[in-house]
Amino acid sequence: MVHHPSPSLVHAPDVSAADLRRRLSITDHDLLLVRLYGSVIVHRLDEFVRHFYAWLELQPEFSHFFSDGERLSRVQRQQTEHWHDFFSGTLDDEYVARRRRIGDTHARIGLSLAAYLASVDVSLTILLDRMYDGRLEKQAYIDCQRAVTKMIHADTIVIVDAYTRMTQRTLTEQTRALMEMSTPVTQLWDSILVLPVVGIVDTPRANDIMTSSLRRIAETRAKVFIIDVSGVSVIDTAVANHILKVTHATRLMGCQSVLSGVSPIIARTMVELGIDVGSIETSATLRDALERAFRTIGVMVVPVPGTPTR
Amino acid sequence: MNGTVTVELHAEVDLSVLMRQAGAFLRRLGLDAEERDRLLTVAMELARNILKYARTGLVRLSSERRREAVVVRVEATDRGPGIADVALALTDRYSTGGSLGLGLPGVRRMVDRMEIESVPGSGTRVLAERCVTPRSGGRS
């Protein structure tokens, strides 16, 4: 049996509205207060925009991001919409999704998180101090301030999450780009090629491995192709299938493939996954594979007589 | 408190995110390399299935201490087409995706318990559990 409540088959986002409510203890009453404060200021949001852009113009990023007036007015319009949304006092998953899109956009255009957080702080000051007209009771005003701040924090959590995700994505994309740049099929000896595989084999990389290996085999008329996987910790069926395809393809071109660096752990995993290890020639170390390759091409490596041995 | 790790899958790039985050999570649990790699393989299998059949979804790793042992859970959820015949999908060499189709039965062999809930047309949830004993150094 399952040991925890079985989740429905709904695709839950990482930060959900429920998460945010729990984390920041945002109650329905808080949302009501946000709506109440909204009624004080939403009809004067043009004022907010004025204050905000007076500040923004002094920021170093301003000229970089708002060089054309059309974009500026579009962003101002979106911002007004955003605050309307905010002060409607609804914190549900759709709201979170809209916030995440804003975060994505900011991250994508390359606005720094520091600049973003500074703008949040300024917005808070404008909304709670400058635009406040003193019409609420003192305690009500204090409670509203607290509720609005909580909501702002909720926004910030979502946005920071979006930034983190974007950064991580960029980072992995760059790493992959680096790996892709080098599928280093190296000629180790006449007729012997070796390819060290590192990291994760995804579709573009798998295709890259296929084409560069076969191209090199055609160029060098290699007879043995060693695929060294000692730098890979996980061989799942997708990777194994691909390696199988490569070995079959090289065989068509007169080149025999050997999978080297297969640790006992990987060997066991492959067997458990049901991969037909028998159809791939494997060896535990690159050294073993090389020895076998030398035998295949009829080369013997012998010590030079008279060389002192260690 | 070991928490959980959740990785959203939208594209193959996310596989490396999963590898890194799940790897760190399993290290925090104090598992040895063999156990880590085994559970990572399970996570990768399920993640690739999601990308292949449902395009997007989630893989979540969590753990629960049971006396000296730790139960590690790998859970994969998607809102994809679902599996029409779960029993058939657990048969070796069955595939609808043009590959050897070894994923699910293989995963089942690698874990102690596996559970599949699937509703054709609305999604699939696969839960794989393995009970492991962390090496003493990794506990905290």
Next chain:
Amino acid sequence: MIPVTAAFAHLEGALVATVLGDMDPEGWNGLRRSLLDEVQHRGVRALVVDLSAVRVMDPDDFEHLRRTLKMAAVLGAPAVLTGVSAPLAAALASLGANLEGVVGEATVERALDAARRASS
């Protein structure tokens, strides 16, 4: 009438069949029949099929060729491919063609050697 799809050269009990270019399924079928014919009636002991003029091949056509080579082997003529280009090999493997048991060599000489070795 079998269209001319390949040039056959007999060399001391070995047959080298050079496919003349890309073919439709009809062509591959024709080649299949004539290959098995030659093997059966001319006492071929080793078979080499040269694909260097072939740029593209459908996985189904390849499957037929694979079976033909297998049959040739059963009839006493182990078969070896040659001239498979890197793009052709990559395409066949990626498209999921069954390549198991099919052996190629980089040159006609090597292929002849390999086929003769397998035959003895």
